[in-house]
Amino acid sequence: MNPSSSSFLFLLVIFLVYSISASAIPVIGDNDVDEGFDPSKKLEGDKDNNNEFTLKVPTLELDDLPLDDLLSFNYYHKRCPDFEAIINRKVHEWINKDYTLAPSLLRLHFHDCFGRGCDASILLNHEGSERTAAASKTLRGFEVIDDIKAELENKCPKTVSCTDILSATTRDATVALGGPYWSLPYGRKDSRISIAKDADELVPMGHENVTSLLEFFQSKGLNVLDLVVLSGAHTIGRTSCESIQYRLYNYKGTGKPDSSIDAKYLNFLQRKCRWGSDYVDLDATTPRKFDNMYYKNLEKKMGLLSTDQLLYSDPRTSPIVGALADTPSVFKSQFGVSMARLADVQILSGKGEGEIRTNCNYVNSY
Numbered sequence: 239m240n241p242s243s244s245s246f247l248f249l250l251v252i253f254l255v256y257s258i259s260a261s262a263i264p265v266i267g268d269n270d271v272d273e274g275f276d277p278s279k280k281l282e283g284d285k286d287n288n289n290e291f292t293l294k295v296p297t298l299e300l301d302d303l304p305l306d307d308l309l310s311f312n313y314y315h316k317r318c319p320d321f322e323a324i325i326n327r328k329v330h331e332w333i334n335k336d337y338t339l340a341p342s343l344l345r346l347h348f349h350d351c352f353g354r355g356c357d358a359s360i361l362l363n364h365e366g367s368e369r370t371a372a373a374s375k376t377l378r379g380f381e382v383i384d385d386i387k388a389e390l391e392n393k394c395p396k397t398v399s400c401t402d403i404l405s406a407t408t409r410d411a412t413v414a415l416g417g418p419y420w421s422l423p424y425g426r427k428d429s430r431i432s433i434a435k436d437a438d439e440l441v442p443m444g445h446e447n448v449t450s451l452l453e454f455f456q457s458k459g460l461n462v463l464d465l466v467v468l469s470g471a472h473t474i475g476r477t478s479c480e481s482i483q484y485r486l487y488n489y490k491g492t493g494k495p496d497s498s499i500d501a502k503y504l505n506f507l508q509r510k511c512r513w514g515s516d517y518v519d520l521d522a523t524t525p526r527k528f529d530n531m532y533y534k535n536l537e538k539k540m541g542l543l544s545t546d547q548l549l550y551s552d553p554r555t556s557p558i559v560g561a562l563a564d565t566p567s568v569f570k571s572q573f574g575v576s577m578a579r580l581a582d583v584q585i586l587s588g589k590g591e592g593e594i595r596t597n598c599n600y601v602n603s604y
């Protein structure tokens with residue numbers, strides 16, 4: 239049997255399962271009806287019977303779509319109508335000046351969601367916060383979020399959470415480099431807590447085995463398809479040489495380089511990374527384009543992080559790598575689905591949970 243067609247079938251099956259599960263996400267986070275701004279409130283029954291589910295019945299707001307996700311996806315339509323337009327314009331301004339900010343924003347979002355959860359805890363800038371952790375050392379893009387936040391505070395004071403800004407900014411930055419668009423349910427709140435240890439313990443750094451990666455992802459409610467698909471974010475961006483140095487000369491105490499690196503590529507990396515302070519593209523072939531080349535590189539032993547290359551050799555992940563390498567369109571559509579799932583990790587949205595920061599760097603003081 240042709241291995242690539244069997245892996246494609248395998249992917250199709252999980253793809254279907256995921257499409258179903260993904261469509262269920264927004265319902266979970268739908269509790270923005272407490273806030274009093276939403277026109278659907280007029281359909282609300284007796285407030286005291288506290289039957290929140292009646293609020294989720296599709297309303298008669300026919301100008302708003304899609305019906306089943308009405309409350310979350312429309313969260314800012316009345317509260318801050320230009321929310322997405324402002325973000326989109328700012329993202330383009332910044333990316334046009336420096337496209338490397340796009341991958342950095344994508345990584346920032348990932349680190350935020352894997353630290354405590356998607357709650358903008360990564361943005362808090364105080365002693366001992368996630369942002370000060372070793373795992374956060376090379377994170378960038380904070381100034382983009384600050385700039386967007388300032389503009390939004392100007393237009394819609396105390397309305398748009400830093401968490402929603404970070405997710406939407408990441409999405410638009412991905413689209414700007416040729417990646418997919420995905421819809422985001424809004425209304426998530428910002429945390430008042432951020433602890434460096436969370437970042438160092440919960441964010442994988444590239445030295446892990448696949449079992450351990452799967453455990454990291456599973457602990458966030460994500461699984462093997464999300465792992466392989468989201469690792470495809472490494473189709474853009476770069477790593478510090480420091481992060482891969484250990485593969486190049488004395489891998490795991492063998493006195494030799496990691497044998498899973500292509501010989502020519504290894505030679506290139508050794509020259510490129512003579513100085514630990516340098517950077518190297520994660521996707522050796524098309525570093526500026528959001529495409530599926532990342533997976534094709536893995537097939538050529540040109541994965542830059544060992545966690546990338548291992549996805550190709552581990553039997554739990556290799557069929558998915560093969561399928562994504564063969565079908566760029568599946569990678570793009572599934573990347574959007576998995577990113578929306580990532581944005582839903584451990585969010586703060588219940589009554590009294592979190593706050594809407596006025597400055598993403600600091601919690602509000604009262």
Ligand code: HEM
Nearest residue numbers: 341342344345348376442443444468471475476477478481
């Ligand atoms: C699967 C586990 C993952 C590991 C072990 C991992 C590890 C890393 C490492 C070590 C770097 C380079 C850091 C440096 O030295 O500068 C990096 C960069 C990057 N990561 Fe990941 N990552 C993972 C998953 C993800 C996910 C899920 C995303 C986003 C959806 C992502 C997006 C990125 C991007 C875009 C960059 C480039 C950043 C830049 O150019 O500034 N990574 N990652």
Ligand SMILES: *[C@@H]1O[C@H](CO)[C@@H](O)[C@H](O)[C@H]1NC(C)=O
Nearest residue numbers: 445446447448449450451453
């Ligand atoms: C994977 O890594 C974990 C954590 O470092 C370790 O406990 C485990 O033994 C490793 N598993 C394999 C199969 O190497």
